Amino acid sequence: GENVEQHPSTLSVQEGDSAVIKCTYSDSASNYFPWYKQELGKRPQLIIDIRSNVGEKKDQRIAVTLNKTAKHFSLHITETQPEDSAVYFCAAPLKTSYDKVIFGPGTSLSVIP
Amino acid sequence: DTGVSQDPRHKITKRGQNVTFRCDPISEHNRLYWYRQTLGQGPEFLTYFQNEAQLEKSRLLSDRFSAERPKGSFSTLEIQRTEQGDSAMYLCASSLALGTGSRDEQFFGPGTRLTVL
Numbered sequence: 001g002e003n004v005e006q007h008p009s010t011l012s013v014q015e016g017d018s019a020v021i022k023c024t025y026s027d028s029a030s031n032y033f034p035w036y037k038q039e040l041g042k043r044p045q046l047i048i049d050i051r052s053n054v055g056e057k058k059d060q061r062i063a064v065t066l067n068k069t070a071k072h073f074s075l076h077i078t079e080t081q082p083e084d085s086a087v088y089f090c091a092a093p094l095k096t097s098y099d100k101v102i103f104g105p106g107t108s109l110s111v112i113p
Numbered sequence: 114d115t116g117v118s119q120d121p122r123h124k125i126t127k128r129g130q131n132v133t134f135r136c137d138p139i140s141e142h143n144r145l146y147w148y149r150q151t152l153g154q155g156p157e158f159l160t161y162f163q164n165e166a167q168l169e170k171s172r173l174l175s176d177r178f179s180a181e182r183p184k185g186s187f188s189t190l191e192i193q194r195t196e197q198g199d200s201a202m203y204l205c206a207s208s209l210a211l212g213t214g215s216r217d218e219q220f221f222g223p224g225t226r227l228t229v230l
Contacts, residue, residue, distance in 0.1 A: 034218070043204065043221040044156065089155045100169055101146070101219070103155035 004092050006104035013080050014112050021107045023090030024072040030092040033066060033073045038106075039086045047088075048075070080111045115139060117222035119205050125228045126195055133191045134225045138207030145188050146219060147180055148204040156204055162188060163210065195229045202226050 003026040013019050023033075034049035050057045050064045050073065057064050061080075066073040077084055090104040118137045126132050138145050143164050148156035159178065160170045164185040177195075182188040192199055203226075206219040 043223050045221070046218045049218065091155075100158050100161060102158060103148075106153070106155045 004090060004102045004104040006090055006107050008107060009105065010108045010110075012110045012112060015080060015082060017080055019075075019077045019080055019084070019109055019111075021075045021088055021090070021109070022072055023074065023092075023104050024070075025092040025102075026071065027092065027094045028068075028071060030094060032093055033064070034091050034101075035062075035064060035075045036089045036091065036103075037086045038089065044089060077109075080109075082111050082113050085109055085111045117205060117207050117220050119203075119222040119225050121225055122223060123226045123228075125230065127230050128195055128197060130195055131191065131193045132195060132227065133189055134203055134205075134227075135187060135189050136205030136207075136222055137187045138205070139209075139220055140186075142207035142209045142220070143185070144208045144210045144217070144219075145182055146206040146208075147188070147190050148206065150202045150204055150224070159190075192227075195227075197229045200227055200229045 005024045007022050011019055031052040035047050036044040037047045038044040048059050048062050048064050050066050052068055055066055061078050063076040087106045087108050089106050091101045093101050120135045124132055146161040147159040149159055150156045158171050159174055160180050161168055162182040165182050177193045180190045202224045204224045205222040208217040208219045210217050
């Protein structure tokens, strides 16, 4: 079936701490895994993505790790700042006759100053 | 502004009326997606186009919903006989797909917020 799950649904961290959000998917053929950030009242924006031929990708304070065997990938944010507060969505494309992207339900991250 | 634009940004309508939304993608992008987002949820896939061809439509989409992209540029999403359950944010996104698969960054528009009274 088509299913993308995310955990936790809400996350509060102190400024400077790390935050980890995990996403699981059901379609073993998925090969591209993006993470989007949506601030309140704004549009989703891509912050990082990973393709299935690598296990980890890092961009400054954010990183994504992929475990294809277990069918999950995680977003890691280090040295969190108040402006990291937002809803984060993972997504995975599914191999149907043509691809489409399924988004997870989102994780609301609050960084407490 | 060279990003994805949507019009209108807000629409209030009475139940039973028809509404039409427009999306203008980034000009060189060949893929265009429509999503629906309700409060506290992720974007829910509705349909997508590669150029002017509508490649897939969600099973969740009733026959009251129709989308077009006649010239492979802008797209319209029409909802007929609106219901209160149609109230949501309707997001459009575009991408430049260089091959099969949606392995390309999607750029979202600001959305059209629909309220059905």
